[in-house]
Amino acid sequence: MVPPPPGRVVDDGSSASYSSFMFGGSKKKEKPSDVMGAASKPSASSGGSSVTGFDPAALERAAAAARDLDASRNAAAAVELIKTQEATKQHEAVAKRAEYEAHAAQMRAQQAEVEGSEARKTLEAKSQHDRQRADYTDQLDRKRLVDQLQAQKEMQMDGLKRQEEQMLKQEKMRRETLEYEAQLKQKAEIARVKAEAEGKIKQERENHDLILQKLKMEAGEKREAMVQSVKDATSQVLEGLSNYVNDKEKLQNTALTASAIALGLYTAKVGTGVAGRFIEANLGKPSLVRDTSRVTVSQLVQSPFQSIKRLVGSSDATKALEGVVLEDKLASQLEKIAVATANTKKNRAPFRHLMLHGPPGTGKTMFARNLAKNSGLEYAILTGGDVAPLGRDGVTEIHKLFDWAQTSRKGVLVFVDEADAFLRNRETEKISEDQRNALNAFLYRTGTESDKFMMVYATNKPSQFDTAITDRTDELVEFGLPGTDERRKMIKMYMDKYLSGDGGGSGWSKKIIVGEEVDDSMVEKVVKETEGWSGRQISKLAIAWQSAAYGTTGATLSGDTFIDVLEQQKVAKEMKNDWLDEARAEKMAMDA
Numbered sequence: 001m002v003p004p005p006p007g008r009v010v011d012d013g014s015s016a017s018y019s020s021f022m023f024g025g026s027k028k029k030e031k032p033s034d035v036m037g038a039a040s041k042p043s044a045s046s047g048g049s050s051v052t053g054f055d056p057a058a059l060e061r062a063a064a065a066a067r068d069l070d071a072s073r074n075a076a077a078a079v080e081l082i083k084t085q086e087a088t089k090q091h092e093a094v095a096k097r098a099e100y101e102a103h104a105a106q107m108r109a110q111q112a113e114v115e116g117s118e119a120r121k122t123l124e125a126k127s128q129h130d131r132q133r134a135d136y137t138d139q140l141d142r143k144r145l146v147d148q149l150q151a152q153k154e155m156q157m158d159g160l161k162r163q164e165e166q167m168l169k170q171e172k173m174r175r176e177t178l179e180y181e182a183q184l185k186q187k188a189e190i191a192r193v194k195a196e197a198e199g200k201i202k203q204e205r206e207n208h209d210l211i212l213q214k215l216k217m218e219a220g221e222k223r224e225a226m227v228q229s230v231k232d233a234t235s236q237v238l239e240g241l242s243n244y245v246n247d248k249e250k251l252q253n254t255a256l257t258a259s260a261i262a263l264g265l266y267t268a269k270v271g272t273g274v275a276g277r278f279i280e281a282n283l284g285k286p287s288l289v290r291d292t293s294r295v296t297v298s299q300l301v302q303s304p305f306q307s308i309k310r311l312v313g314s315s316d317a318t319k320a321l322e323g324v325v326l327e328d329k330l331a332s333q334l335e336k337i338a339v340a341t342a343n344t345k346k347n348r349a350p351f352r353h354l355m356l357h358g359p360p361g362t363g364k365t366m367f368a369r370n371l372a373k374n375s376g377l378e379y380a381i382l383t384g385g386d387v388a389p390l391g392r393d394g395v396t397e398i399h400k401l402f403d404w405a406q407t408s409r410k411g412v413l414v415f416v417d418e419a420d421a422f423l424r425n426r427e428t429e430k431i432s433e434d435q436r437n438a439l440n441a442f443l444y445r446t447g448t449e450s451d452k453f454m455m456v457y458a459t460n461k462p463s464q465f466d467t468a469i470t471d472r473t474d475e476l477v478e479f480g481l482p483g484t485d486e487r488r489k490m491i492k493m494y495m496d497k498y499l500s501g502d503g504g505g506s507g508w509s510k511k512i513i514v515g516e517e518v519d520d521s522m523v524e525k526v527v528k529e530t531e532g533w534s535g536r537q538i539s540k541l542a543i544a545w546q547s548a549a550y551g552t553t554g555a556t557l558s559g560d561t562f563i564d565v566l567e568q569q570k571v572a573k574e575m576k577n578d579w580l581d582e583a584r585a586e587k588m589a590m591d592a
């Protein structure tokens with residue numbers, strides 16, 4: 001309900017009140033009810049009117065007022081005034097209504113604006129809420145998607161992991177199976193080799209007994225024959241002596257008997273030699289051994305004094321480096337090895353196996369041979385290239401070698417030169433079945449420490465070695481190409497050896513005259529020019545100088561020849577290097 005506008009007068013329609021105000025304003029205004037009441041109520045004075053309830057006093061007063069009004073000279077003006085007032089009031093009321101309506105319209109507009117703004121706000125709030133909801137839903141969707149993807153990824157990862165584990169398991173099983181197979185094969189191989197070796201040993205032992213028996217019998221027979229011969233000769237001599245002077249026929253018989261004795265002695269000697277060689281072939285030095293310090297049966301028979309000298313001969317470990325020119329550090333390392341090797345047997349320690357590696361011609365073999373001869377041990381020298389041609393017999397010969405080494409009292413230094421030719425890597429190199437078997441037999445015999453033999457390998461290609469061999473090697477020693485100082489020492493040493501007056505004690509048949517121009521400065525030139533040369537190439541250079549000198553009538557070596565020979569050797573060296581490069585390139589091409 002809109003409240004009435006301020007200042008508005010509510011028209012109650014009581015024009016009487018206005019006229020009473022205009023015409024007798026001091027008179028008391030009466031209420032219509034009063035007027036009605038007065039008209040209806042019977043006046044006491046009129047008597048009887050109280051019966052109807054009508055009060056005529058009011059009417060009377062109205063009539064009086066009307067009369068007054070008519071009697072008034074300003075009545076028309078008053079009416080006009082009243083009309084004007086009434087019209088003014090009407091206008092005012094209209095204006096107020098218009099104002100009120102304008103206000104109401106404004107209020108409605110405000111209300112509409114408020115409602116519109118409320119509606120906008122509500123709409124905005126709703127749309128924001130919708131947006132937030134959409135965002136949230138979107139986030140949820142995304143999160144769900146991410147979770148789904150993550151779950152898928154994890155599932156895939158799990159699957160892959162399981163697959164990988166499965167593969168690893170299978171691979172492990174495959175490897176175990178292969179290893180097991182390899183073990184079985186190896187065991188079978190070892191058993192076969194062992195059986196073969198034992199069979200061979202047994203056979204040889206039996207042969208040995210038979211041979212000894214046979215030899216004993218032969219020796220007994222020969223002794224008996226000799227004793228019989230001597231007896232016969234003695235009796236004949238005695239008998240003959242008595243008849244000697246008289247009986248010419250007997251003298252002849254005596255001469256014949258003497259001849260028979262000589263023949264018997266000769267037969268005995270030859271027979272022993274043959275028997276010795278036979279024993280040696282069966283029981284002596286194994287065929288793989290090229291050179292040994294152990295006295296063989298044939299040596300004992302053929303040169304007993306020398307053999308005995310060798311048996312009781314003394315050794316000196318410090319001589320292991322004699323004639324080998326090496327860099328100081330390497331020399332002292334090798335000296336220690338030589339002394340330690342000589343003391344090993346005394347200390348009852350197991351031998352340490354050695355590998356000497358480095359470029360060709362750097363003194364590996366030289367040192368190993370010196371070590372072998374001066375370590376106080378017996379030695380046996382073999383070369384790796386000898387095993388392959390033995391074919392199937394390789395295994396037997398390997399066992400024979402180690403059986404032979406086992407019988408040594410002093411211990412044997414077994415030096416394998418060019419060892420890579422035999423002990424090649426089974427995994428990476430192509431080797432024949434026989435070679436593989438020989439290598440297995442070798443590994444079998446060298447698998448544990450021994451106080452009977454020491455292995456020394458020399459090689460130019462240590463990388464080609466079977467890993468089992470390198471694993472069995474206790475010390476690796478690298479021989480490098482000689483440096484400037486070493487080359488100087490070597491050149492002087494070999495010049496002394498091959499060009500000096502007495503051939504350095506080598507007993508060259510003819511004395512070489514070296515020209516005076518071959519002085520230290522020329523030697524220095526050679527030292528410089530031979531950079532990158534091996535000891536072998538330097539020793540060959542010295543031999544070439546000697547040969548050039550012997551090519552002259554007076555066995556002289558002039559400065560020019562000295563330098564010419566050097567130049568020739570340089571050219572030859574380069575040519576050899578070119579050949580080597582070509583061969584390597586061809587091999588690589590073939591391998592590819």
Ligand SMILES: Nc1ncnc2c1ncn2[C@@H]1O[C@H](COP(=O)(O)OP(=O)(O)OP(=O)(O)O)[C@@H](O)[C@H]1O
Pocket residue numbers: 323324325326359360361362363364365366367418458459460479490534535536537539
């Ligand atoms: N360090 C050295 N000191 C003195 N002479 C050496 C030296 N190195 C090599 N020589 C000479 O070279 C020759 C060959 O040496 P050796 O056989 O010891 O070489 P290597 O290293 O065993 O070579 P390869 O690997 O080819 O068998 C020797 O006889 C010697 O004359």
